[in-house]
Amino acid sequence: MTDVMTPEQRSRCMAAIKGKGTKPEMIVRKYLFSRGLRYRVNNRKLPGSPDIVLKKYKTVVFIDGCFWHGHEGCKYYRLPKTNVYFWKHKIAMNIARDYANGVDLHLAGWRVIRVWECDIKTKAKRQPTLERLYQEIVGGETKPIPYESSPDRMPVAAEPSSSYGK
Template sequence: MTEKQHHCYKATIRSKNTKPKLLLRKVPFCRGFRYRLNHPRLPGHPDLVLRKYRTVIFVNGCFWHGYENCKYFRLPKTNIDFWQKKIERNKERDKKEQCQLAAMGWHGITIWECQLKPKIRMQTLESLAYTLNHIYLEDRKVKTYEIPESVNNLMAAEPKPSYGKTKHP
């Protein structure tokens, strides 16, 4: 493959409506999870935004985001310096966006393209449904606060009771 052919090939790779992203969209919708696509005001333009769950889902390509635990991730044999730097920048950007989302109170889930391969796809999607339900229940749990016994239980507006002799004017 010549350099020009390689460039043309890489230029055809899309970021929206890819096969993994289309696969991921079908199952949550069938299970009643409603979402928006590529919300422009959230950091990173998440692939799926589930407002009810305050959760965003990113579907990342193993190569482009440097998923080293994947057998499909392999650096090209040419222009190694360029690709290493590019993938590192992508990883740093992903971390920064996840931190920004967390600071805004959003849960972030990353699903890797290799997790949507036929062998483990259903396991991944089951895990996603479980995680979303868990997030929903945890966020809506009634929080109870207990005051330790060592703390004086007086209200701030109550005067401290005085016992014993009191002086009357």
């Protein structure tokens, strides 16, 4: 079996595997802590092992990487030029899993809040995003953070390209 990843893809992949405790997530944690919230992180007992679990508010927060979770129209969501089918399929599977986990969490009585990584990475958006997140957690009734991913936005799998599985 030959390798399907370029070095660039590989480093992205490794960063995603390392995943937990990466920077945007730390920024969110620190902020919520500074606002007096207490939480657990990476609770593997819950579907999708949410990044942040706020038991008191029956709320879980996911900080989604734009590439792996398929943030349409985002500059961080750029499919590699090779193995397009492979990547589209992989990301579509991630989105489907996110959705299924969200349903399971809802059924178990949890409120699910998803934050795009780019809204934390982009300095101009960071503060308003954090503030809105805090308000949503403690207020419960405030407008949800816009999160555009949904099953009908799943990337359409392309025809298997000739480069796939070479």
